[in-house]
Each structure stands twice: as structure tokens, then as C-alpha cells.
Amino acid sequence: MTAIAQYQGSTRWWHSRAARKFMRHNLALLGVAMIVALTLACIVAPYLLPYDSLYIDLRARFAPPMTGGHILGADPLGRDVAARLFEAGRISLLVGFSAMLLSTFVGTIVGVISGYRGGWLGAALMRLVDGFLAFPSIFLLLALAAALKPSPIMVTVIIAITSWMEVARIVDAEVRSLREREFVQAGRMLGLSGAHIMFREILPNAMGPIIVAATLTVARAILLEAYISFLGYGIQPPLPSWGNMLHGAQQYLGSAPWLAIVPGVAITIAVTSFNFIGDGLRDALDVRDGHS
Amino acid sequence: MRSFLINRLSQSLVLLVIVSIIGFGVLNLIPGGPLAQYGLDPGMTQDDMARLTEQLGLNRPIWVQYFEWAGGLLQGDWGHSFRDGAPVLNVIGRHIVATLLLMGSSTAVAIAIGTWIGIRGATHRYSVFDYTATIGAMVALSIPTFWFGLIGIYVFSLRLSWFPAGNMYTIGDGSVLDVLHHLVMPSIVLALVHIAIWSRYMRSATLEAINQDFVKTARAKGLSERRVLIKHVVGNALLPMITLAGMQLPSVLTGALVTETVFTWPGMGRLFLDSLGYSDYPVVMGLLMFSAILVILGNLIADFIIAIVDPRIRLA
Numbered sequence: 001m002t003a004i005a006q007y008q009g010s011t012r013w014w015h016s017r018a019a020r021k022f023m024r025h026n027l028a029l030l031g032v033a034m035i036v037a038l039t040l041a042c043i044v045a046p047y048l049l050p051y052d053s054l055y056i057d058l059r060a061r062f063a064p065p066m067t068g069g070h071i072l073g074a075d076p077l078g079r080d081v082a083a084r085l086f087e088a089g090r091i092s093l094l095v096g097f098s099a100m101l102l103s104t105f106v107g108t109i110v111g112v113i114s115g116y117r118g119g120w121l122g123a124a125l126m127r128l129v130d131g132f133l134a135f136p137s138i139f140l141l142l143a144l145a146a147a148l149k150p151s152p153i154m155v156t157v158i159i160a161i162t163s164w165m166e167v168a169r170i171v172d173a174e175v176r177s178l179r180e181r182e183f184v185q186a187g188r189m190l191g192l193s194g195a196h197i198m199f200r201e202i203l204p205n206a207m208g209p210i211i212v213a214a215t216l217t218v219a220r221a222i223l224l225e226a227y228i229s230f231l232g233y234g235i236q237p238p239l240p241s242w243g244n245m246l247h248g249a250q251q252y253l254g255s256a257p258w259l260a261i262v263p264g265v266a267i268t269i270a271v272t273s274f275n276f277i278g279d280g281l282r283d284a285l286d287v288r289d290g291h292s
Numbered sequence: 293m294r295s296f297l298i299n300r301l302s303q304s305l306v307l308l309v310i311v312s313i314i315g316f317g318v319l320n321l322i323p324g325g326p327l328a329q330y331g332l333d334p335g336m337t338q339d340d341m342a343r344l345t346e347q348l349g350l351n352r353p354i355w356v357q358y359f360e361w362a363g364g365l366l367q368g369d370w371g372h373s374f375r376d377g378a379p380v381l382n383v384i385g386r387h388i389v390a391t392l393l394l395m396g397s398s399t400a401v402a403i404a405i406g407t408w409i410g411i412r413g414a415t416h417r418y419s420v421f422d423y424t425a426t427i428g429a430m431v432a433l434s435i436p437t438f439w440f441g442l443i444g445i446y447v448f449s450l451r452l453s454w455f456p457a458g459n460m461y462t463i464g465d466g467s468v469l470d471v472l473h474h475l476v477m478p479s480i481v482l483a484l485v486h487i488a489i490w491s492r493y494m495r496s497a498t499l500e501a502i503n504q505d506f507v508k509t510a511r512a513k514g515l516s517e518r519r520v521l522i523k524h525v526v527g528n529a530l531l532p533m534i535t536l537a538g539m540q541l542p543s544v545l546t547g548a549l550v551t552e553t554v555f556t557w558p559g560m561g562r563l564f565l566d567s568l569g570y571s572d573y574p575v576v577m578g579l580l581m582f583s584a585i586l587v588i589l590g591n592l593i594a595d596f597i598i599a600i601v602d603p604r605i606r607l608a
Binding site: 027127128130131132133134135136137138139140142143144146147148219223226227230231233246249250253254257260261264267268271272275276279 | 427439543583
């Protein structure tokens, strides 16, 4: 956040123009509120609910919502859906957030190097980005997930492998446009090292687009985790995730629809919130729409 | 136009090489690598494996192996399915029509609805419709495709019995009408995300075109507002949409895989998952490479269409 403050020319970021603009963005604030509420619920709720997420009670199999203390019903093993939902939220949000950190880190490094160095290295790195983008992400994800044994960390890494390209492209374009600016030339004349100019002088000025892309990457990562876990190749049971709670829910669609509805609503709320926040940040930080 | 096309063609070829290198990397990540097939056979001894390694040349330098593998791809030798021994390209060929049908119909739905929403949003800017469409698009982009499919099946198949819950045709029927009936839900489910994307692009493209000088000229000539909109605004806004359609291909394919799984649609996506389940790596690798090649080809075709349609490139 200090980077934004420098970018806006103020010492306190919450006084900056960007912060004020963001505070006026109703949808973004709604997104922040929903994410905070959801995160708190995932942290606290498992302690407050009457059932443990792994407690199997075969008498409560397929218990509908609001019966026997099961607020959101019970699954085919009689486990409490609410307890599993919040437990799963911890995993899904954590995987989404870590995958974002990892892919933003990789994308930023690749983008800065290719944008600053340019030449054949820059061209090669950007062609590599194009190459990864040519694969439909789910095909690549599933092939990697089947090849490597999926643990939560591996799932995070795999999602990052298929999500770093957007950030790399954005940073590359941003750095290219900043590379010839006076303050960079001044840095070169002062004899600063390439690494110092790249990461200490140019990068802070490219923070806006990176923050926006990172926020949208969280949304994407949560979705991708849900996709591969739903298909059975992501987070493995008994560890719950929003995606794998939906795995197998299809066969009980007629008799126990809450098994399919509940986790999907949680995914949609989380992803929508991050998309709202990303949109608000884009307006607040004056980031150009990447599509134009 | 010629230099533009040659430029794009050479870019695609370079991309093809890079994609094959990434694909080869994934192939070698699979436990057992190209020998995974034989690892499943209990009759194989360590000696047999060593002999096969020798025979298949897997002890040679990695780059030699890569060139042989890539050369095989070029010559149409994509290996054989572990499951039935059929050549991979034939297996893919059996499933491609179903996927193309699904992708085609859903893209048609997405373009029709998305274009309409986008234009209406741009001409009625900041109206209730515009705000609803904007927020609706963001929510639509956030709904997992497979979950939307599940909800669709619950409502329209199980509760209302309007549409079948899966498969491409009723066994014993298979008429065009029957297939269409089965096609409705998966197409709409797959289209949702792309309606959102198309309408967003169309809205900003229309807004951009509305303020151009030639539109003002058209109005000044006294053309009706409708005529100006259809001929001058939409006509110009649609051009970048061709490129967009090409760019959307990976995400359409991703959506198709998930949609096919939910609706047991017998296309490439289902084939991919089934093959994963059986550890049928030649087919998995084949589909991975095939989908990437399809994407590159799709983008190339989009560029060619642009080159023909856009006079700025055609006459350059």
C-alpha cells in the first residue's frame, strides 16, 4: 500500500485520491464487506457450530437444512454441511490467495525482466507467455494435476503455473512505457544497477495495474480450484474445499439439492466480491482497461 | 495485406513450436513418462522396462527425444490410445463433432445476446438497464460454469422436466430435433460467461464508435438514428469482435470441457476426463496439444478474416 501512496504523491495512503475514489465505489465496498464477512465466518464459525466437519453421523445422512442442528443440512455420510462449508472456505480462500501471490510474483519478475531488457530475451519471454495462453487452462491444469500428486500446495502451484501470464503481460507493457522516462535515465546515469532500477525505481510506478490484476487473479484462482476439485483432481477428501464438496453432488441433485446449491453460492459470493473489488481498484487507481 | 498475413503466419508457427515444447515438458512430468502405459502391466519386469527404454530411445538426450516426438506430431503419428489401441487422432476425431456443435451453438447464442445487451447498454448509458447489465455481467463471470449447469439441471430437468438432464440424444431417436432439444441447456450454460464478456466489449466498442467523426457525419447527412446505429456504429464495433472471438477460444474450450462433464455430452472435454481417469496419457497429451493447436489456428483464421474485412489492412 505504501507504493500506491508514493504513486499518488501522498504520505498517508488513506488520504490519497485513489483511496477516496475507492470509498465512493459502492460495489467494491460491498465486495470488501462480503470478503471480510466470509473470511471471518470461515475462521470463527467452525468453533461455534455444534458439529465437527469430519464427524460422521450415519443417522443424519441427507438430513435437510434446519433439521437436527444441521443448519445447511448433512451430506451422504451425515457430516454437517455448514461445518464443512466454512472449513472448506479456509482451504479454498487460502489456496486462491496463495496462488495469487505466487502467480503475481512470477508474472511480475518475468514482466519486469522482459519489459526492461527487451530485445531477444523480452521477445522470448513474451512468446512463452503466448504459448501458455494458447492452452485452454483447464486442460493444462488437469494434465498437470494428474501428473503431479495433488496436495493443497501442489494445487496452488499448478494454479499459479496457469495464471501468471496476465500479470506478466501487464507488467511488461507497463515497464516498456516507463523504461525511457527521465527518472529511469537519471538512475542509469547515477550508475545504479539494472536490478535496482528495475525493482526499486520502475516497479513501484507500475504497482497500480499489478494490484488490480492480482485482485482479479484471486477470483480466477478460486474458480480454477473449484473446477479441478469438482472434477476430482484438486483438493482431495477428507480435506473439504468448495470445489470437492460439489464433486458427487450431481448424483444427489434430485434428493438432496442443498449439497449442490450451498457450496456453489459460497464460490459465487467469493468470486463476485473479488471481481467487484478489482473493478473498484481499477477505477480508483486509474488503470486502463486491459482490453482496449 | 500480404505482409500482415505473412507476419501473423510466422508468429503462429513460432507459437506452435513453443506450445509443443511446453507440451513435451508436461509429458515428461507424468510419472513413468512415455512408459507409463507399461508400468500398469504386472507382467512387465525391470528388464523389460530397461529394454523398452533402450528400444524407444528414452535414454537419449532430451532434445533428440523432443525432435522425434514433435516430428511424429507433424507426420500425424500421435501415438495410440491405451484403452483400445486406436490412433489418438482417430479417437479425437470421433469426439470433435460433438464439441464443435456445442461450441458453435453456444457462441451463436453468446454473440446474439451479448451484442444486443452491449449496444443497448451503450445507447442507454447509465440507465437501469445499463447498470443491471454491468453488474449482471460481473456476477455471470463469477459463477462457476459447472455449478450453473447443475442448477440448470435441477430446475429445468428435475423440477420442470423441460429439457433432458444429459447426453446428446435419446437412445433410439437421434433425430435433429432430438439433438437440438438436448443441445439447449448445455449451450446456454456454456454461453453465460461469454454473453458477459461479449456484452462488455460490445458496450465499450459501441461507445467508442459513437463519438467518431464518421458517425457525426452520418447523422449530419440526415440518416435515421437506427440506420446510423446499425450501419456505421455497429459495423465498426463488430470488427474487433472477430479478433475477440479468436481470443475467447481457450476459455470456450475450457467451458466446453466442464459443461460436457456435467451434461455427459460426448465431446472432447468428456473424452479428456475419461482418459485422465484411465491414465490414458497418449489421448490426454493428444487432446492437450490438439486444443492448443485449435486455439492457434482459430486466432490465425480470425486474423485472416480481419485482413479481408478491414479495408485498412486489405488495402495496406
